[in-house]
Amino acid sequence: MYEPLGNPWRVTGHYLCLCLLAVICLMPIWVMLATSLKDEITIFQGNPIWFFFVPTLENYEYIFGRGKFDRYLANSVIVGTVSTFLTLFLGGLCAYALARSRFTGRTFVANSTLLVRMVPPAVLAVPAFAMVVAFGITNDLLVLIFFYTALNLPFAIWLLFGFYKQIPVELEEAAIVDGASPLQVFFRVLLPLMKSGYAVAAIFTFRIAWNEFILALLLTGRKTRTLPVAVSGFLTDTGVEWGRIMAMGTLIVIPPLIFTFFAARQIIAGLTAGSVKG
Amino acid sequence: MRDHRLLTPYLFIAPAVLVMAAGLVYPVVDAFYLSFHDWKIGTPFDKAEYVGWDNYLRMLGDPDVRESIWVTFRFGFWTITIEMALGVALALMLEKPIRGASVFRTIFILPLMISPVVVGLVWRYLFDARVGWINHYLGAWFGLEPQVWLGDPELAFFAIVLTDIWQWTPFIFIIVIAGLQALPSEVLEAARIDGANWWQMIFLVKLPMISSILVIALLMRLIDVFRALEVMYIMTGGGPGRSTELLSLHIYNRAFDAQLLGYASAISVLLIVIVFALSAAILIIGNPMKETSDV
Numbered sequence: 160m161y162e163p164l165g166n167p168w169r170v171t172g173h174y175l176c177l178c179l180l181a182v183i184c185l186m187p188i189w190v191m192l193a194t195s196l197k198d199e200i201t202i203f204q205g206n207p208i209w210f211f212f213v214p215t216l217e218n219y220e221y222i223f224g225r226g227k228f229d230r231y232l233a234n235s236v237i238v239g240t241v242s243t244f245l246t247l248f249l250g251g252l253c254a255y256a257l258a259r260s261r262f263t264g265r266t267f268v269a270n271s272t273l274l275v276r277m278v279p280p281a282v283l284a285v286p287a288f289a290m291v292v293a294f295g296i297t298n299d300l301l302v303l304i305f306f307y308t309a310l311n312l313p314f315a316i317w318l319l320f321g322f323y324k325q326i327p328v329e330l331e332e333a334a335i336v337d338g339a340s341p342l343q344v345f346f347r348v349l350l351p352l353m354k355s356g357y358a359v360a361a362i363f364t365f366r367i368a369w370n371e372f373i374l375a376l377l378l379t380g381r382k383t384r385t386l387p388v389a390v391s392g393f394l395t396d397t398g399v400e401w402g403r404i405m406a407m408g409t410l411i412v413i414p415p416l417i418f419t420f421f422a423a424r425q426i427i428a429g430l431t432a433g434s435v436k437g
Numbered sequence: 438m439r440d441h442r443l444l445t446p447y448l449f450i451a452p453a454v455l456v457m458a459a460g461l462v463y464p465v466v467d468a469f470y471l472s473f474h475d476w477k478i479g480t481p482f483d484k485a486e487y488v489g490w491d492n493y494l495r496m497l498g499d500p501d502v503r504e505s506i507w508v509t510f511r512f513g514f515w516t517i518t519i520e521m522a523l524g525v526a527l528a529l530m531l532e533k534p535i536r537g538a539s540v541f542r543t544i545f546i547l548p549l550m551i552s553p554v555v556v557g558l559v560w561r562y563l564f565d566a567r568v569g570w571i572n573h574y575l576g577a578w579f580g581l582e583p584q585v586w587l588g589d590p591e592l593a594f595f596a597i598v599l600t601d602i603w604q605w606t607p608f609i610f611i612i613v614i615a616g617l618q619a620l621p622s623e624v625l626e627a628a629r630i631d632g633a634n635w636w637q638m639i640f641l642v643k644l645p646m647i648s649s650i651l652v653i654a655l656l657m658r659l660i661d662v663f664r665a666l667e668v669m670y671i672m673t674g675g676g677p678g679r680s681t682e683l684l685s686l687h688i689y690n691r692a693f694d695a696q697l698l699g700y701a702s703a704i705s706v707l708l709i710v711i712v713f714a715l716s717a718a719i720l721i722i723g724n725p726m727k728e729t730s731d732v
Contacts, residue, residue, distance in 0.1 A: 170535070173530075173531060173533070173535060174535075174537075176527070176530060176531060177531060177537075177541045180527065180541070180545065181541055181544045181545070183603070184544050184545055184547055184548055184603075184607065185544060185547070187548075187556075187559045187560065187563065187603070188547065188551070188559075190559060190562070190563065190570065191555070191558075191559045191562075194562065202568060203567075203568055204568075205567060205568040205569075205573060206573065207570040207573050207574070245456075249452045249453040249456060250453055252449040252450070252452065252453065253449060253450045253452075253453035253454065255449060256445070256446040256447075256449035256450045257450065259446075260445070260446040262446045262447065265446075268450060268454060270720060271462075272457070273716065273719075273720055274713060274716050274717070274720070275457055275461045275462060275465075276716075277660050277664075277712050277713070277715075277716040278461050278464075278465060278709070278712070279663060279664040279685050279708055279709070279712055280664065280666070280685070281664070281666055281684075281685035281686070281688045281689050281705070281708065282464070282465060282468055282688070282705045282708055282709050283461070283464045284688070284689060284692060284693075285468060285471060285688075285692050285698050285701055285702050285705060286463070286464035286465075286467035286468050286471065286702075287464055288692075288693075288698075289467065289471065289482065289698070290464070290467075292482075293482065305456075305459075305460060306460050308456055308460065309456050309457055309459065309460020309461050310460065310461070312453050312456060312457050313457065313461075316453065341445050366550060369552070370551075370552035370553065370554070372552075372553065372554045372667045372670070373666060373667065373670075373689065377693070387552055387554040387555075387667075390554060390555075390558065391554060391670075391671060394558075394561075394671065399565075401562055401565075401568065404558055404562075405558070405559075405562070408555040408558050408559065411551075411552055411554075411555050412551045412552065412555055415550040415551050415552070416547070416550070416551075418550065419543060419546055419547055419550050420543060423539065423542060423543035423546060424539070426546055426550070427542060427546065427611055427615070430546070430549070430608065430611055430612065431611065431612050431615040431616075
């Protein structure tokens with residue numbers, strides 16, 4: 160590295176910049192948390208109070224009581240975990256084959272996987288709605304699970320492909336020489352080495368399923384609503400109840416926040432996977 | 438080489454390919470099929486009339502579609518220009534590895550991780566005309582009158598641009614900084630020894646060396662602009678008028694607000710053509726799965 164960072168002014172400036180950026184990133188999240196802990200009167204006075212207010216849990220009591228938040232939470236957890244599991248299982252098999260074997264149609268599958276990754280959810284909306292109407296299966300979480308699995312597979316395959324590539328092929332060859340079947344190689348040799356790869360893929364997959372809005376809005380009913388749909392229902396033209404909305408918002412961002420704090424390095428690896436080599 | 442190895446790769450990829458075919462490819466094909474019909478919500482599809490290219494002809498002359506495309510490009514231009522400029526500048530300033538960098542990076546990816554619906558809600562609150570914090574501070578610090586931010590076409594557009602910049606600048610920053618730190622130090626050292634000054638280091642050495650990363654980041658953001666809809670749905674619903682109605686949201690509103698499923702499908706086909714063209718550009722620049730594929 161040329162020009163060591165020794166100059167104390169430079170170091171201070173560097174840290175000041177970083178702190179300012181961090182505050183900008185955190186500010187809206189803090190505003191949400193703070194607002195969720197305020198009572199309606201404090202909020203409607205319209206004065207920004209950052210820290211010194213009397214916190215109350217009444218918004219949270221409301222959303223868990225009359226807001227039926229627990230049901231929507233259960234829906235979101237079911238849809239998120241089941242679709243994540245399916246995506247990792249199916250995507251892992253596919254990525255393994257793409258990374259390890261050469262077969263007719265391989266390039267086609269690899270390229271079209273990357274292409275369908277970009278399908279805008281708005282394009283899926285009308286046909287998905289048509290499918291659901293045709294089959295008469297509204298109000299079923301399975302529909303969402305199916306679409307989220309399809310939506311997440313391309314990125315999961317892409318990500319896992321990269322991780323499989325990093326594992327030396329000699330390991331598998333040795334296992335095959337020892338008489339292991341392809342399935343045994345996959346489950347006994349590779350999976351243990353792929354733990355962190357699957358962790359990254361799981362985070363991204365779960366996050367998409369947990370946050371997705373437009374398909375959920377179209378394909379769920381009163382009982383199958385997921386959290387993002389439920390919270391959008393609190394937005395009315397007259398008198399938005401900000402405290403309750405912010406309480407729901409805070410609970411929705413908890414899982415992504417936990418992932419970020421425990422696996423930031425892996426998330427950055429996933430974000431940069433597409434564009435940065437080496 | 439045993440026989441079953443010939444068949445195994447297909448067994449491994451088949452389930453995933455089937456799910457993607459049914460859940461992604463089929464809907465795209467179906468959108469194309471539906472676009473040739475006049476189909477409204479509430480009527481069974483059997484009753485929908487085949488109208489040939491009518492929906493497409495109508496789309497060509499539709500000022501609302503044109504306005505929505507214009508809004509999308511305008512939004513993409515402002516957000517991507519500012520995000521790229523800010524993200525690259527910050528990455529160049531802060532690329533040196535320092536103590537505590539990982540803590541900051543953890544904080545910077547937070548906006549990327551949280552739900553777009555929640556992002557929309559928080560910023561809608563901040564921009565709220567009555568209780569919003571932005572109006573309060575503009576009044577307290579600059580003596581400005583409260584604005585109805587989301588009720589005025591230009592101000593609402595500004596609001597969604599600002600929200601997008603908040604959420605996505607970190608993405609550019611993270612990608613560029615990863616690219617800069619992966620540059621071979623010998624090359625930088627050589628340029629330094631040859632007497633390159635600070636400007637030359639940045640514009641003649643570093644940025645050209647990460648140019649493919651920059652192009653891919655730009656294309657990915659552009660694709661996102663065409664996919665985006667949640668934040669605007671929550672903040673403005675596309676209004677006032679169509680001033681914040683990006684193409685994806687326009688399709689949604691046409692399909693489920695105006696209830697014109699066939700016509701919305703025709704606009705979907707236009708959207709998919711744009712997005713696939715941009716994706717193909719990314720594939721040509723660098724498909725990570727390609728290297729091993731040309732047997």
